[in-house]
Amino acid sequence: xxxxxxxxxxxxxxxxxxxxxxxxxxxxxxxxxxxxxxxxxxxxxxxxxxxxxxxxxxxxxxxxxxxxxxxxxxxxxxxxxxxxxxxxxxxxxxxxxxxxxxxxxxxxxxxxxxxxxxxxxxxxxxxxxxxxxxxxxxxxxxxxxxxxxxx
Amino acid sequence: xxxxxxxxxxxxxxxxxxxxxxxxxxxxxxxxxxxxxxxxxxxxxxxxxxxxxxxxxxxxxxxxxxxxxxxxxxxxxxxxxxxxxxxxxxxxxxxxxxxxxxxxxxxxxxxxxxxxxxxxxxxxxxxxxxxxxxxxxxxxxxxxxxxxxxxxxxxxxxxxxxxxxxxxxxxxxxxxxxxxxxxxxxxxxxxxxxxxxxxxxxxxxxxxxxxxxxxxxxxxxxxxxxxxxxxxxxxxxxxxxxxxxxxxxxxxxxxxxxxxxxxxxxxxxxxxxxxxxxxxxxxxxxxxxxxxxxxxxxxxxxxxxxxxxxxxxxxxxxxxxxxxxxxxxxxxxxxxxxxxxxxxxxxxxxxxxxxxxxxxxxxxxxxxxxxxxxxxxxxxxxxxxxxxxxxxxxxxxxxxxxxxxxxxxxxxxxxxxxxxxxxxxxxxxxxxxxxxxxxxxxxxxxxxxxxxxxxxxxxxxxxxxxxxxxxxxxxxxxxxxxxxxxxxxxxxxxxxxxx
Amino acid sequence: xxxxxxxxxxxxxxxxxxxxxxxxxxxxxxxxxxxxxxxxxxxxxxxxxxxxxxxxxxxxxxxxxxxxxxxxxxxxxxxxxxxxxxxxxxxxxxxxxxxxxxxxxxxxxxxxxxxxxxxxxxxxxxxxxxxxxxxxxxxxxxxxxxxxxxxxxxxxxxxxxxxxxxxxxxxxxxxxxxxxxxxxxxxxxxxxxxxxxxxxxxxxxxxxxxxxxxxxxxxxxxxxxxxxxxxxxxxxxxxxxxxxxxxxxxxxxxxxxxxxxxxxxxxxxxxxxxxxxxxxxxxxxxxxxxxxxxxxxxxxxxxxxxxxxxxxxxxxxxxxxxxxxxxxxxxxxxx
Numbered sequence: 009x010x011x012x013x014x015x016x017x018x019x020x021x022x023x024x025x026x027x028x029x030x031x032x033x034x035x036x037x038x039x040x041x042x043x044x045x046x047x048x049x050x051x052x053x054x055x056x057x058x059x060x061x062x063x064x065x066x067x068x069x070x071x072x073x074x075x076x077x078x079x080x081x082x083x084x085x086x087x088x089x090x091x092x093x094x095x096x097x098x099x100x101x102x103x104x105x106x107x108x109x110x111x112x113x114x115x116x117x118x119x120x121x122x123x124x125x126x127x128x129x130x131x132x133x134x135x136x137x138x139x140x141x142x143x144x145x146x147x148x149x150x151x152x153x154x155x156x157x158x159x
Numbered sequence: 160x161x162x163x164x165x166x167x168x169x170x171x172x173x174x175x176x177x178x179x180x181x182x183x184x185x186x187x188x189x190x191x192x193x194x195x196x197x198x199x200x201x202x203x204x205x206x207x208x209x210x211x212x213x214x215x216x217x218x219x220x221x222x223x224x225x226x227x228x229x230x231x232x233x234x235x236x237x238x239x240x241x242x243x244x245x246x247x248x249x250x251x252x253x254x255x256x257x258x259x260x261x262x263x264x265x266x267x268x269x270x271x272x273x274x275x276x277x278x279x280x281x282x283x284x285x286x287x288x289x290x291x292x293x294x295x296x297x298x299x300x301x302x303x304x305x306x307x308x309x310x311x312x313x314x315x316x317x318x319x320x321x322x323x324x325x326x327x328x329x330x331x332x333x334x335x336x337x338x339x340x341x342x343x344x345x346x347x348x349x350x351x352x353x354x355x356x357x358x359x360x361x362x363x364x365x366x367x368x369x370x371x372x373x374x375x376x377x378x379x380x381x382x383x384x385x386x387x388x389x390x391x392x393x394x395x396x397x398x399x400x401x402x403x404x405x406x407x408x409x410x411x412x413x414x415x416x417x418x419x420x421x422x423x424x425x426x427x428x429x430x431x432x433x434x435x436x437x438x439x440x441x442x443x444x445x446x447x448x449x450x451x452x453x454x455x456x457x458x459x460x461x462x463x464x465x466x467x468x469x470x471x472x473x474x475x476x477x478x479x480x481x482x483x484x485x486x487x488x489x490x491x492x493x494x495x496x497x498x499x500x501x502x503x504x505x506x507x508x509x510x511x512x513x514x515x516x517x518x519x520x521x522x523x524x525x526x527x528x529x530x531x532x533x534x535x536x537x538x539x540x541x542x543x544x545x546x547x548x549x550x551x552x553x554x555x556x557x558x559x560x561x562x563x564x565x566x567x568x569x570x571x572x573x574x575x576x577x578x579x580x581x582x583x584x585x586x587x588x589x590x591x592x593x594x595x596x597x598x599x600x601x602x603x604x605x606x607x608x609x610x611x612x613x614x615x616x617x618x619x620x621x622x623x624x625x626x627x628x629x630x631x632x633x634x635x636x637x638x639x640x641x642x643x644x645x646x647x648x649x650x651x652x653x654x655x656x657x658x
Numbered sequence: 659x660x661x662x663x664x665x666x667x668x669x670x671x672x673x674x675x676x677x678x679x680x681x682x683x684x685x686x687x688x689x690x691x692x693x694x695x696x697x698x699x700x701x702x703x704x705x706x707x708x709x710x711x712x713x714x715x716x717x718x719x720x721x722x723x724x725x726x727x728x729x730x731x732x733x734x735x736x737x738x739x740x741x742x743x744x745x746x747x748x749x750x751x752x753x754x755x756x757x758x759x760x761x762x763x764x765x766x767x768x769x770x771x772x773x774x775x776x777x778x779x780x781x782x783x784x785x786x787x788x789x790x791x792x793x794x795x796x797x798x799x800x801x802x803x804x805x806x807x808x809x810x811x812x813x814x815x816x817x818x819x820x821x822x823x824x825x826x827x828x829x830x831x832x833x834x835x836x837x838x839x840x841x842x843x844x845x846x847x848x849x850x851x852x853x854x855x856x857x858x859x860x861x862x863x864x865x866x867x868x869x870x871x872x873x874x875x876x877x878x879x880x881x882x883x884x885x886x887x888x889x890x891x892x893x894x895x896x897x898x899x900x901x902x903x904x905x906x907x908x909x910x911x912x913x914x915x916x917x918x919x920x921x922x923x924x925x926x927x928x929x930x931x932x933x934x935x936x937x938x939x940x941x942x943x944x945x946x947x948x949x950x951x952x953x954x955x956x957x958x959x960x961x962x963x964x965x966x967x968x969x970x971x972x973x974x975x976x977x978x979x980x981x982x983x984x985x986x987x988x989x990x991x992x993x
Contacts, residue, residue, distance in 0.1 A: 361741030
C-alpha cells in the first residue's frame with residue numbers, strides 16, 4: 009500500500025474523502041431535527057437517512073480507493089479558481105449597497121487576474137461597457153430593483 | 160366539439176391586432192429573459208401582472224403565456240453557447256448542446272433547438288385543442304403514489320444519463336436530494352437544513368446552483384485548460400447538415416410525445432420530459448457513446464420535450480383549474496385578476512378566450528421560429544468574441560441574474576459555492592447532472608412518499624397495489640438492472656485482470 | 659519587471675478614471691435625502707408579500723399596489739418573500755427603516771400564527787411593527803366529495819365518527835386550513851387523517867383525482883367547483899354567510915362555534931411617525947374603498963371593513979389570543 013502522499017493523488021481515494029466530507033456536512037445540517045419513526049416520519053427522517061447513505065458510500069469509496077491505483081490526471085490550478093470565485097463574491101458583497109456599477113467594476117478587476125490571457129489595457133473599457141450595459145439593460149430596461157450607484 | 164370551428168374561432172381572436180402585438184411582445188421579452196440566467200419567467204410574469212389590469216383578459220393572458228414559452232426558447236440559447244442553463248428545463252440541453260458548441264457546431268445546435276421547439280409547439284398546441292380534457296384525465300390518474308414512482312423512474316433515468324461511474328452518479332443523486340430538501344416543506348412550517356440562514360428558508364435557489372455548477376465551473380476549467388490562450392471556437396456550418404436533420408427527426412417526434420404527456424403532470428413535468436427524452440434517445444441510439452460529446456439527437460430530443468411539456472402544462476390549469484407549477488400559478492393569478500376563475504367552465508363560458516389563447520400559442524411559436532433562426536447567426540458571432548473578454552461578461556451576467564432572483568446576495572455566494580463544488584467534482588470525475596435532478600425531484604419524492612403513506616394508512620404495499628405505480632417501479636427496476644449488471648461485470652473483469 | 663508593472667498600474671488608473679467618467683455620465687439624482695413624512699412618497703414603495711406570485715395575497719397586493727401607484731404618483735412594487743410561515747418576510751420588514759418605503763401585506767401567517775407556532779421568532783408581532791391599515795378578510799370552508807353523500811355538518815360528523823380514517827387536505831402544517839381542520843375535529847369530537855400539501859392547488863388536484871375525501875380552503879375560490887357539483891361545501895368559518903356562496907351555511911349556524919378568517923392588512927416597521935401612518939392609512943383606505951377595487955376584492959371573497967390604525971393594531975393583538983389555543987390544539991407548534 010502506498011504512503012499517504014501517494015494515496016492523496018488517487019482519484020477514487022480522494023473521491024471517497026470528498027463524499028465523506030459532503031456526508032459529514034449533511035449530517036451536521038440535520039442537527040437535532042426530529043427524526044420520528046418509519047410510520048410517522050419527522051422532518052429529519054429522510055435527510056438523516058440520506059446523510060448516512062452518503063457517509064457509507066464515501067467510506068466504501070475511500071476504502072475501495074486504497075486498491076484503485078488510478079491517479080488524478082488534471083492538476084488543480086488555484087489562480088482561476090480563486091479569482092473567479094473571488095470576483096463573484098465581490099459582486100455579491102458590493103451590489104446591495106454600492107450599486108451595480110461599482111460591483112461590476114470590482115468584479116471585472118478581480119476576474120482579470122484569473123488568467124494570463126487577460127490584456128489589462130482592455131480591462132477599463134470592458135468594465136465601462138459591462139457597467140453601462142448592466143445599468144441600462146438590467147436596471148433601466150428590465151426594471152430590476154438594483155441600485156445603480158451607492159446608496 | 161368541432162375542432163376546426165374552435166380553431167378558426169381561436170385564430171380569429173388571436174389574429175386581432177392587439178393580440179398579435181402583445182403575443183409578439185411576450186415572446187420577445189420571454190426570449191430575452193430566457194437568454195439571461197436567473198431572471199426567470201415567473202418573476203417577469205409576476206412583475207407584469209399589474210399591467211394586465213389595463214389589458215383585455217385575452218390579450219394579457221396571451222402575453223403572459225408568450226413570456227413563458229418564449230423563455231423556453233431563450234433558455235436553450237445560453238445552455239448551448241456557454242453551458243449556462245437559464246432554468247431547470249434547459250439543463251438537459253447543456254449536455255450535448257454545449258459539447259456541440261465546443262466543436263464549432265453551436266449554429267447547428269441552436270437551429271435544431273429552434274426547429275425542434277417549433278415542431279413540438281405546433282404538435283402540442285393541436286394536442287391541447289383536440290385532447291386537452293382527455294389529457295387532463297391522465298393527470299388525474301396520478302396521485303401521490305404514482306407521482307412518487309414516476310420520480311423514482313426519473314432518478315433512475317438520470318443514472319442512464321451518466322457517462323462516468325454509476326456509483327458516483329448515485330451518490331450525487333443522494334447529495335442533490337439532500338440539498339433539495341433544505342427549506343420549508345408542507346409537513347412542517349419550520350425550515351430545516353438551512354443552518355439558520357433566512358435566505359434559505361424557502362429552499363436553495365435552483366438557478367444559483369445551476370449557474371454555479373455549470374456556468375462558473377466551466378469558466379474556471381476553461382481558463383485553466385490552456386493557460387496561455389483559450390482560443391475562440393472555430394466556426395463551421397451555421398445550419399444543420401442534411402444528415403443531422405434526418406438524425407434529429409425521430410428524436411424530435413419522440414421528444415414531443417414524451418414531453419406532451421409528462422407536461423400534464425404537476426411539478427417537474429417538463430423537466431422530467433427533457434431528461435426522459437434524452438435518456439430515451441441514448442438508450443435507443445446505436446452510438447450511445449456519442450451522447451455527451453455533441454450528439455445532435457441529444458439536443459433535439461430534450462428541446463422538443465421541454466417545449467411540448469411547457470405547452471401542455473397549461474392543460475391542468477385550463478381544463479381542471481389547477482395550476483401545476485409556479486408559472487401556472489401566476490397564470491391563474493392573472494385569470495383571477497381578470498375575474499375569470501380557472502376551471503373547466505373556462506372552455507365553455509369563455510370560449511373565445513380559451514381558443515384564442517391556444518391559437519396564439521401556435522402563432523407565438525411561429526414568431527419564435529422566425530425570430531430565432533436569424534438570431535442563430537448573431538449568437539454564434541458572439542462566440543467569436545475573444546474569451547478574455549467573454550468570460551468576464553458571462554461572469555457578470557451570471558452574477559446579476561442570480562442576484563436578481565430574490566435580490567439577495569446570499570444566492571450569489573451560493574452560486575460561488577456551487578461553482579467550487581462543481582470544480583472539485585470535475586477534478587474527481589463526478590457529473591453535475593444527477594445532482595441537479597436529485598435536487599429538483601428529491602423534495603417532490605419525499606413529499607409524495609409521506610402523503611402516499613398517510614393516504615394508505617402507512618401501508619407501503621400501496622406502491623405496488625396501484626397498477627400505474629407498479630408499472631413505473633418495474634420499469635425503473637429493469638432499467639437499473641440493465642445498467643448495473645454490465646458495470647458489475649466490467650469491474651469484476653478489471654479486478655480479475657489486475658490480479 | 660518594472661516596466662510592465664508600470665503599465666499595469668497605469669492601466670488600473672485608467673480604469674478608475676473611466677469608472678469615474680462613467681459615473682459622471684450616467685449620474686442620477688440620489689434619493690439620499692432624509693425622508694420627511696410630509697413629502698412621502700419620494701421614491702418607489704415596496705410591499706413585501708409572504709406568499710409566492712399568483713396567489714390571492716399576491717394579487718391583492720398587486721391590485722392595491724396598482725391603485726396606490728396611480729394615487730400617489732410613485733411606483734408601488736410587490737416583492738414576494740415566501741418561506742418559514744411568512745416570518746422571513748416579517749423579519750425583513752422589521753429591519754427596514756420606518757420611512758414608509760417598505761411595507762408588508764400583513765396576514766395571519768407571520769402575525770397571528772407564527773408567534774404561537776414557533777418556539778422563538780425574531781420579532782414581536784405587535785411591538786415591532788406599525789400596523790397601519792386593515793384591508794379585509796376571507797373565510798375558509800370545508801369541501802367534501804359528492805360521493806360521500808353528505809350535505810351538511812351533521813351528516814359529515816356522523817360519517818367521520820363511523821370512519822376515523824377519513825382524510826382531509828390542507829395547505830400545509832400550520833396553515834389556516836390545517837388549524838381550522840383540527841379545530842373542527844376537536845369541537846365536533848371526530849377523528850380524521852390530516853394530509854398536508856404545499857398550497858391549496860395540489861390538494862385540489864388530489865381531491866379531483868378522488869385520492870382525497872375532503873379539504874379546507876378559502877371558500878370563494880372554490881365556488882365554481884361547488885356549482886358544477888364536483889365538490890359539496892359543508893360549511894364556512896365566517897361569522898355570516900359570504901356573498902359569493904350564500905347557500906353555504908356557516909359552521910356557527912350548524913352548532914359549531916368556529917370563526918376563523920384569513921385577514922389582510924398593510925403594516926410597516928415600528929416607529930413610523932404618526933403623520934406618515936395617517937397618510938399611508940388614508941391612501942390604502944381610499945384604494946380599498948374604490949369601487950373597482952372593492953368589487954374585485956369581493957369577487958375574490960375578501961370582505962373589506964374600514965378600521966382606524968389603532969383599531970387594526972388592537973385587532974392584530976386580539977387575533978393572536980384568538981388563534982393561540984387553536985394552534986396548540988392542532989398540534990402545529992414547533993417541537
